[in-house]
Amino acid sequence: MKLKKSVIAVGAIVALSTMVLAGCSPSTDSGSTSGAALTIAKPDGAITTESHNPFLGDSSASKYGYAKVIFEPLALVNPTGDLGTTPWLAESVEWNDDYTELTVVPRSGVKWSDGTAFTGDDIVFTFDMYLSGKLSDTSGLKYEGATVEGDAITLKFADSKYTAQSRVLHTPIVPKHIWENIADPNTDPLTDEGLAVGTGPYVLDNWSTESVTLKANEDYWGGELAVPELHYVSYGDNAALTTALVSGDADWAQAFIPQIENSYLAADENNHFLASPTAGAGTLFMNLQTKPFNNPALREALAWTIDREAYVDIAREGASEAVWNVTGLGALLEDEILPEYKDQNYAVDVDKAKQILTDAGYTWKDDALIDPDGEAVSFSISVPAGWSDWNTEQALIAEELDEALGIEVKVDQPDWGGWDAARQEGTFQAIIHWLEDTGNAYGLYTSTMDPKWIVDDKAQFNFGRFNDPAVTAALNTYANASSDEERQAASAVLQKAFAENVPAIPLGAHPLLGEYNTRNYVGFPTESDQYASADPTQPGIVQILTKLKPAK
Amino acid sequence: MSGAQPQLDAIAVGTTATRVVSGHSRIPWRFLGSRAAFYLFTLWAAITINFFLPRMMKGDAVSQYLARNRNVTPEAADALRALLGLDTDKSLVEQYLDYWAHLLRGDLGVSLLHGLRPVTEVISQALPWTVGLVGFATIVSFAIGTIGGGIIGWRRGSKLDVFVPITTFLGTIPYFWLGLLAIAAFSVNLRWFPIGKAYGVGMRPEWTFEFIGQVIHHGTLPAVTIVIASLGGWMLGMRNMMLTVLDEDYITVAQAKGLPNRRVLWGYAARNAVLPQIQSFALSIGFIVGGTIVMEMVFSYPGIGKLLLDATNAKDYALMQGVFLVITISVLVANVLADFAYAFLDPRTRQTEA
Numbered sequence: 003m004k005l006k007k008s009v010i011a012v013g014a015i016v017a018l019s020t021m022v023l024a025g026c027s028p029s030t031d032s033g034s035t036s037g038a039a040l041t042i043a044k045p046d047g048a049i050t051t052e053s054h055n056p057f058l059g060d061s062s063a064s065k066y067g068y069a070k071v072i073f074e075p076l077a078l079v080n081p082t083g084d085l086g087t088t089p090w091l092a093e094s095v096e097w098n099d100d101y102t103e104l105t106v107v108p109r110s111g112v113k114w115s116d117g118t119a120f121t122g123d124d125i126v127f128t129f130d131m132y133l134s135g136k137l138s139d140t141s142g143l144k145y146e147g148a149t150v151e152g153d154a155i156t157l158k159f160a161d162s163k164y165t166a167q168s169r170v171l172h173t174p175i176v177p178k179h180i181w182e183n184i185a186d187p188n189t190d191p192l193t194d195e196g197l198a199v200g201t202g203p204y205v206l207d208n209w210s211t212e213s214v215t216l217k218a219n220e221d222y223w224g225g226e227l228a229v230p231e232l233h234y235v236s237y238g239d240n241a242a243l244t245t246a247l248v249s250g251d252a253d254w255a256q257a258f259i260p261q262i263e264n265s266y267l268a269a270d271e272n273n274h275f276l277a278s279p280t281a282g283a284g285t286l287f288m289n290l291q292t293k294p295f296n297n298p299a300l301r302e303a304l305a306w307t308i309d310r311e312a313y314v315d316i317a318r319e320g321a322s323e324a325v326w327n328v329t330g331l332g333a334l335l336e337d338e339i340l341p342e343y344k345d346q347n348y349a350v351d352v353d354k355a356k357q358i359l360t361d362a363g364y365t366w367k368d369d370a371l372i373d374p375d376g377e378a379v380s381f382s383i384s385v386p387a388g389w390s391d392w393n394t395e396q397a398l399i400a401e402e403l404d405e406a407l408g409i410e411v412k413v414d415q416p417d418w419g420g421w422d423a424a425r426q427e428g429t430f431q432a433i434i435h436w437l438e439d440t441g442n443a444y445g446l447y448t449s450t451m452d453p454k455w456i457v458d459d460k461a462q463f464n465f466g467r468f469n470d471p472a473v474t475a476a477l478n479t480y481a482n483a484s485s486d487e488e489r490q491a492a493s494a495v496l497q498k499a500f501a502e503n504v505p506a507i508p509l510g511a512h513p514l515l516g517e518y519n520t521r522n523y524v525g526f527p528t529e530s531d532q533y534a535s536a537d538p539t540q541p542g543i544v545q546i547l548t549k550l551k552p553a554k
Numbered sequence: 555m556s557g558a559q560p561q562l563d564a565i566a567v568g569t570t571a572t573r574v575v576s577g578h579s580r581i582p583w584r585f586l587g588s589r590a591a592f593y594l595f596t597l598w599a600a601i602t603i604n605f606f607l608p609r610m611m612k613g614d615a616v617s618q619y620l621a622r623n624r625n626v627t628p629e630a631a632d633a634l635r636a637l638l639g640l641d642t643d644k645s646l647v648e649q650y651l652d653y654w655a656h657l658l659r660g661d662l663g664v665s666l667l668h669g670l671r672p673v674t675e676v677i678s679q680a681l682p683w684t685v686g687l688v689g690f691a692t693i694v695s696f697a698i699g700t701i702g703g704g705i706i707g708w709r710r711g712s713k714l715d716v717f718v719p720i721t722t723f724l725g726t727i728p729y730f731w732l733g734l735l736a737i738a739a740f741s742v743n744l745r746w747f748p749i750g751k752a753y754g755v756g757m758r759p760e761w762t763f764e765f766i767g768q769v770i771h772h773g774t775l776p777a778v779t780i781v782i783a784s785l786g787g788w789m790l791g792m793r794n795m796m797l798t799v800l801d802e803d804y805i806t807v808a809q810a811k812g813l814p815n816r817r818v819l820w821g822y823a824a825r826n827a828v829l830p831q832i833q834s835f836a837l838s839i840g841f842i843v844g845g846t847i848v849m850e851m852v853f854s855y856p857g858i859g860k861l862l863l864d865a866t867n868a869k870d871y872a873l874m875q876g877v878f879l880v881i882t883i884s885v886l887v888a889n890v891l892a893d894f895a896y897a898f899l900d901p902r903t904r905q906t907e908a
Contacts, residue, residue: 041755047864048752048856050679053669059623061669138637142627169627188637189670211679211856213755233755238851238860241734245749249742418867422617438628455628462620462628 037552038522039215039231042067042538043252045243046236050211053191054198056174057137061191063198066234067539068214071547072115072200073174076106076125078542079167081514082278083532085334085441087167088545091120091175091201100484101164104157104171112223114177115205116196122155127178129157137187141169162482164489165440165448172541175201203227203547224548228523232547247273247517254518256537258391262319262517272519276527276536277321279511281334282439283446284313284322284392286383286399286507287425288432290466294379295431299362301504305348306355307406308399313509317395322510328501330446332511338443340497352406359407371408381431382412386421392434395509426460428467436512438463444480447496450506452477468505514540523550589893593886600882605653606646608871615640615666615869622868653875662879663872667864673876676861681843681880683752684857687773688842688849691780696838698781699788700831704824706789707796718790725786732779733852740775747775750854776853780846791834795827802826829900836892840885 046065053061056069063069076092079085089095092106112120125148131137132145139145144160163170176187177199184190184197192198198206203224204216214234218227235252237243244259246252248269259266259275267273286308288295295301310324325332326347331339363374371379383399385392393415400411416424424430437449448454448463451473455463476495483489516536518526526546527536533549534542616634620626626634644652656663662673699721706714724732741749748754753768799805800823808818847859858877865873 039756047851047860048680048854050856050861051665051668051671051676053671055669058669059619059626060667064623064669138630138633140626140630140633140637142629142633166627189664191669191671208756208758210753210757210759211683212751212753212757215756235751235755236854237750238854242750242852242854245737245742249749251749251755418618418621419611419869422614422621426617457631462617462631 037228037230039233040229040523040550041233041235041251041253043243043246043255044234044236044539045238045240045255045257047238048211049236052193052209054206055187055190055192056176057140057188059140062209062214066214066236067543068204068206068216068232068234069174070202070539070541070543071204071216071232072198072202072206073176074200074202074544075172075174075541077171078534078545079171079441080532080534080542081168081280081439081441081540082334082535083527085281087171090544092125095171097163097167100482101162101167102159104159104163106155106157107153108155109223112201113221114179114199114201115219115221116177116180116199117221118177118179120177120201122150122153124178125155125157125175126150127181128173128175131181131187141173142166143170143173164483165442165444165481168441203544204232207231224544227547228525228550228552229547247519250519250521253522254516254538256515256539257517258321258515259517260319260390262321266517270519270521272521274518274520274526274528274536275321276516276518276529276532277513278516278527278532278535278537279323279332279334279513280439280535281332281441281443281445282437282512283325283330283332283508284318284395284510284512285435285437285446285450286432286509287435287450287465288506289428289430290468290505291428292431293377294373294381295466297362297373298503299358299364300373300379301507303355303358303407304403305504305507306351306358307402308507308509309350309402310348310509312398312402313395317391317398318510318513319391321513321515323513324510325508329443329497330450330500330506330508331443331497332508334511335443338493340494343497343501346501355407366408369408370410378410379408380410380412382414383432383434384414384416384421384424384430385434386418387415395434425465426462428461428465430465433465434509435465437508439512443493443496444477446508447473447480447500448477451496451499451503466505468503470499470503473499520553522553524553525549525551589890593890597882597886600886601654601657601879602650604875604878604882605650608866608869608874609646611866611869615871618868619666657879662876665865665870665873665876667868667870667873673872676873677858677876677880680856680858680861683855684859685842687752687777687855688780688846688857691777692784692835692838692842694777695781695784696788696831696835699785700792700828702785703789703792704796704819704827707793707800707827708819708823710797710800718786718793721786721789723786724782725784727783729779729783729846730848730852732783733776733849736775736779737852748772750852752856776849776855780849787834788831792827792831795830796823799823799827825899829896832892832895832899836888837885839888840881843881843884 044066049062049065051062054063054069055061056063056073058064074091077090077095078088087095091109091112093109094107096105106125108122108125114120129145129148132139132143133147146158146160148158149156180197180199181187203219203222205219207217208215212235216232218230237246240257240259243252243255243257244265247255247266262275267275288301290296310326314320314322314324323333326349327339327343328346328348329339329343359371365372373379383396385396396413400413403409403411425433425435438445450464451468452464453469453474455461456467461467473496476492479492480489480496483492514535514537516538518536527534534540534545616631619634620628620631664670665673665676668676702717706717737749740746748771751772753765753772757765757768759765805818805823808822843858847863849855850857850860862874862877865877
């Protein structure tokens with residue numbers, strides 16, 4: 003009897019304390035007068051180490067992305083929409099003809115959040131840190147010094163920045179009066195009092211291992227801000243993030259949410275999702291050095307067989323844009339496509355693919371494709387396990403090629419390390435990979451055909467190891483040209499080479515994703531007005547935050 | 555009746571037990587020495603393996619960094635290598651000696667994955683949450699399971715037996731599923747508990763009732779689900795040992811002597827049945843410190859588990875070694891403690907001295 007009683011007692015205590023805890027849960031809805039806070043969420047697990055350094059990729063400021071609302075860049079380059087440049091901390095930005103010099107006029111009337119005035123000295127100081135070597139040149143800027151003439155500052159670079167404009171323009175500008183006393187700008191966490199000072203719309207208020215709070219900068223040069231407070235939080239994984247977005251604990255995120263229609267959009271009419279295509283694309287890279295892909299006919303046949311719509315609709319669940327043009331350029335870069343290629347698009351055309359293979363000496367035996375040497379065609383396609391969208395695409399490609407052409411495709415899902423080694427050392431047969439995004443056609447062609455990426459026999463791009471001196475020369479011309487005509491002539495060579503050799507097969511544009519709700523604030527980028535991407539980790543977030551208005 | 559110690563003649567008394575008992579009260583130096591040597595060797599081996607194992611994995615830190623940070627150009631790989639301190643071409647042996655030199659000075663290096671902050675700082679931010687939550691839940695689970703298992707074993711055949719299949723069943727549910735169900739039921743629908751994290755957004759960690767209340771409120775669901783998931787093992791183990799022990803002669807004797815049931819249950823049966831439980835508990839300390847990665851992901855809770863997973867994926871050697879070191883040391887310490895507890899509860903272990 004006694005024992006039973008104590009069991010009941012323990013049960014009662016547990017139940018009671020649960021109820022008490024539930025009852026006394028503090029109502030976290032901050033009923034502030036000036037408007038609700040906006041919570042920006044990431045799916046990266048708890049971020050428990052504090053560092054506000056904007057130059058360090060893995061600082062908490064960069065992982066959450068709050069560095070972008072504290073430190074502002076000279077200009078914002080839109081990665082989507084019109085791909086345009088909006089001057090930001092500079093009143094104007096102008097490149098010279100061959101893009102080796104950038105002339106900027108610093109914005110007047112801007113103050114650092116500690117009250118000191120922002121001047122051109124801060125811009126020069128920021129870039130000079132690269133020159134003196136205090137700051138590692140991880141963006142490959144090759145900056146060579148600045149000259150000041152009146153208001154205008156001219157920054158000089160060792161080579162053309164045409165293909166890396168956003169790397170230059172997005173450099174976060176930091177205050178000279180604080181950073182000149184920082185011994186190592188590469189790694190300093192800026193956690194001491196009064197160091198995390200920027201010109202941006204928000205200032206740091208509270209940092210904890212669970213969340214970061216920023217308050218609106220009252221003296222912001224861009225005018226009054228609708229959102230008084232930003233919270234940055236990080237959830238354990240995509241599933242936890244989705245739950246938070248649906249329940250309203252989080253307002254804004256950039257995540258790939260499976261079945262987004264049912265799991266997120268249907269939950270509330272104010273929930274929105276925007277996928278902005280960029281100039282980069284998810285691309286099928288083939289190893290051009292070994293069988294079976296050393297035969298261009300097979301690559302071309304694949305280009306006529308792989309269904310890019312299926313990639314967009316099934317693998318990416320609509321969050322992408324199919325790339326069909328033979329030049330490999332997507333809709334965003336349509337203006338750069340040569341007139342003669344404008345209407346030359348691939349399609350799923352199995353008869354054409356079979357014709358190409360037959361012409362090249364391929365045959366079929368028991369429905370299996372046999373190459374001119376008499377061997378059955380088979381290859382493996384490799385994507386790290388857990389990259390669910392591309393894992394789906396692997397399966398799709400395997401199915402499509404097996405049914406249409408009789409090619410046996412092995413689906414390989416190694417861990418990241420194994421995949422990484424294979425792509426660098428060229429021991430793979432086919433992989434799906436992203437492209438270097440330069441905001442123009444150069445990104446695709448350098449990523450797929452440029453031997454400069456292969457250093458010490460290890461490839462950082464151009465994994466198929468395409469090498470044609472004429473193409474390499476055209477790539478260099480494109481990057482360094484001092485006139486549009488010169489660049490177009492080079493672009494023609496590149497497009498022709500890509501269409502003829504099929505060194506890789508772009509599948510669909512790489513999107514920048516954004517999930518947001520319009521319960522409290524409106525003015526986010528939309529399908530019809532993509533002045534920026536809706537991704538809160540992109541530099542464009544400052545532009546969005548200044549455009550937000552309270553919802554009625 | 556007198557307090558004086560009588561000089562006993564062993565032959566006259568018919569036993570040498572008194573001499574053996576007094577022998578036990580001496581400090582068992584040889585026993586302690588051999589254990590200490592064993593643990594030191596284990597520590598050395600673990601730290602050495604800890605150094606070599608990560609270096610046998612494929613892939614390198616710089617290309618991982620590039621994949622994570624697309625705004626860094628691959629052309630800057632060399633600058634990055636210098637920045638991350640990976641540009642040295644020291645041999646493996648030199649690195650190994652450096653590693654020991656740093657370790658003995660308490661310097662675990664900097665974590666590439668966490669803004670180049672010292673590994674000790676990174677771990678010290680995450681460890682308290684793991685130890686606090688998982689440790690608390692494991693102790694609660696161990697206590698409830700062991701006491702409950704003892705009682706169920708004692709009253710075998712009663713209605714209480716039904717707890718064994720129930721808790722075992724709950725233990726077989728995959729933890730992430732249990733966690734997601736708990737979140738769906740108690741956070742999303744009933745809104746009793748927050749959907750995750752260790753405390754509320756915008757809170758400052760400080761010793762106030764509000765903050766502590768938040769931590770308890772946020773920690774309840776993860777703690778309760780861990781207890782539910784692990785209770786079955788403790789309960790089943792204790793109950794089964796109880797059944798074996800209850801068949802022993804000394805239990806029958808104790809009951810025949812007319813000792814109260816409670817004394818037989820706790821002083822005779824449970825004290826012997828608990829020994830294997832203690833050994834398992836010492837082993838589970840490693841899991842406590844290693845963190846329950848699934849819990850951390852489902853409940854977005856800070857902790858060592860996710861830290862280790864991310865470090866492994868990113869080839870962050872310094873952080874990996876730091877975390878393994880913490881796990882290794884805590885497992886060894888737990889085993890030392892278990893040895894002591896054993897020696898206290900079971901005098902037979904000490905007889906290795908004889």
